[in-house]
Each structure stands twice: as structure tokens, then as C-alpha cells.
Amino acid sequence: MTFSSTLLENAVNEFAKLPGIGKKTALRLVLHQLKQSPEAVQLFADTLATMRQNIRFCTRCFNVSDGPLCNICANPQRRHSTICVVETLRDVIAIEATQQYNGAYHVLGGVISPLDGVGPDQLTIETLVERVKNDGIEELIFALNPNIQGDTTLYYIQKKLGTHPVKVTTIARGIAFGGELEYADEMTLARSLQNRMPIDAYIKSA
């Protein structure tokens, strides 16, 4: 693409660096910005730069945060004796979107995956174990992705906890709502048969 303005070209090139944004979409976005007031575009730019400069990780749960403690860890209305263990920040946002969980989180930063060179030391497992042992944690809910790495991580953490008295659960696996039985993979279908639930509990949760 050729541009009559280098300023415009530079802005398009910056937008085109974003994932899933090609040159044409980048141009569309920049032309939209061109129609906004200089103040509005300055606000957009400042908000983004300030976010990147000042954001940090919560010292307790490793979620992104504005201060030493994230908004969730600092909220006295939440039940801090329950920890939901997730891989990434994205998972926290997905669970928060359900509005069904009122406990705290712990972001591992990934899962144990020797093939990718990720061992327990690269994750925040040590801190999680300390939290459970020292902060009076009553329940640990694992919300890891259902694959071999997720399961390995789960077993590793459980072994680290040893005989410490804490209730450990994992989110239910099964056929998704709106999913069709015949297209479900065998593993999911097999597990959802093994872990079949009483109809009363099912009706209550609906």
C-alpha cells in the first residue's frame, strides 16, 4: 500500500502489528481514529501506554493488578478461604464472566509441560502451596484445561500439599450445554458417564 502521508502510514503499520489485524483492517481502524477528535485519540494512546507502564502482578495470586494486591484479592466481600487455580489471566476473566464464583484465584502462569521446557519452578506452585498451608485455605478448586499437562500439574500440586487438610476439587468435565452427544470426543463422553450425577443435583444446578 502507498500512502500520501507518512504519519498515516506509520499508524497503519503499528496497528497491523496486532494479532489478527491485517493491513486493510489496520487502515480501517486508523481512518476511524482520524475521524475522532485529537483529544479522544490522545486518551486512547495514554490509556494504553499508562496501562503497560503501570500494570503489575498481584503479589498474592499473580493476576494482573494496579497495586500490590489485585482488585479481587483486595475485595473484603470475597471468600478468601477458597482458591480457584487457573493457568492464565484469561481463565480468571472467563470464570468472572459467569458471575458464579466468589472466592479468590491463583494464576499458575501455565502448566507443567516438559516438552515445552516448562517445569514446576517456572510456575507459581511454590507460592500456592505456601498460601494453602499458611492462609487457612479451606478449598482448592482446580480449573485447568482438561489435558495431560493440566492433569500432571494437578497431581504434582496435590503431592506437594501432602497430608495438609484442604478440600481439593476440580471443575466438572462433561458434555457442554448446547453440545451434541454424537460429536463429543470419546474421552469427554467416557468421563461424563463415569462421573454421572444424581438427577436431583442436576435439576438444582440448572
Added chain:
Amino acid sequence: MTFSSTLLENAVNEFAKLPGIGKKTALRLVLHQLKQSPEAVQLFADTLATMRQNIRFCTRCFNVSDGPLCNICANPQRRHSTICVVETLRDVIAIEATQQYNGAYHVLGGVISPLDGVGPDQLTIETLVERVKNDGIEELIFALNPNIQGDTTLYYIQKKLGTHPVKVTTIARGIAFGGELEYADEMTLARSLQNRMPIDAYIKSA
């Protein structure tokens, strides 16, 4: 969506203001920025803000520009006696992308459309007529969208030019390459029959 960080939330909200970007995509883009260095994000922000603050319109062709004259008008290698008349900046970029045109442009800023409240005075028609009459323009190529407003604008400008000696052409209308005859609209098909071209000229242009 709930966020553990207000900084993150603000950035997501800013991205979600862009056209075609929903909350989920905005989050994906912001998380990508979070993975970049603070310097890279600062560059992104500065490039955008600088563009919006400093960009202006070329005093000759009304294209976006860095200085009084845009890169195209200021380029001595281009044939400035030919003007291609377009509606918007986007059209300039589309034509430049073909790499087949080496003349100058004139951006009207729209087309005459009484229903939308756009009359000749809101467009840059006056300046175009002056350019043609005073700058020794030899050819005027209309590249307006083929609809009633585009045609109205074309007739209006031609009337304004009066008997001034200048060659006036319009880009060819016809069946698009890769287009299928049976799906072409009647207007296009009818016009492409009326304006049928000698096979020799067709082969030469292929």
C-alpha cells in the same frame, strides 16, 4: 466482564470503541500489548497520537498529508497534468495499490447527495475547477462509485468546467475479473454491452 485491574479494564474499553472490535477481541489485543515491552507499547501510543495531532489535508488535492502538500502532490516524478477525481482517501489508497496510475488526485470528500444533505458546497468541487482552469490540467479521470450520486456529481463538475478544453474520462465499468456473468446486475451488464471494446484493445490491456 470483570477485571482484577482497572488499568487493564480501561485499555480494553478503549480498544472496544474501535469499529468491529468487541469486548473479547479488545481483550485479546490488550493482552497482546501486555506481552510487548513498555517501549513498544509507548511507540504504538505515540505513533497514533502524533498522527492524529499533526495530520492535515493537502492544500492542493485534499488528501491526508504531513505538510502543506501531500507526498503525491510533492512528488516531481508524477504527471501533475492528470487528475484522478475520487470520493475519499480510501479510493486513493485503492488506486495506488494497483500501481497503474502515475498522475495526481483530487479528493472530493464525498458526492452530491441531496437526501443526505450534501450539496456541491460541502465538497471540494470549487478548488477542482480552479485547478483544472489554472494549472494546465490535460486530463480529468473520474473514479467515482457507479451510482446515481456519483453520476450526478460527474455531470455537475462537467457543467462547471463549461467549454474549458480538458479531456474528461471515467474509469471503465464492466464485468469484474473473476466475476460471473450470470450474477452481474443488469445495469452493469447492460452498460458493459453498450461500451463494448475492440478485442485488440482488450488483449493489449491484459
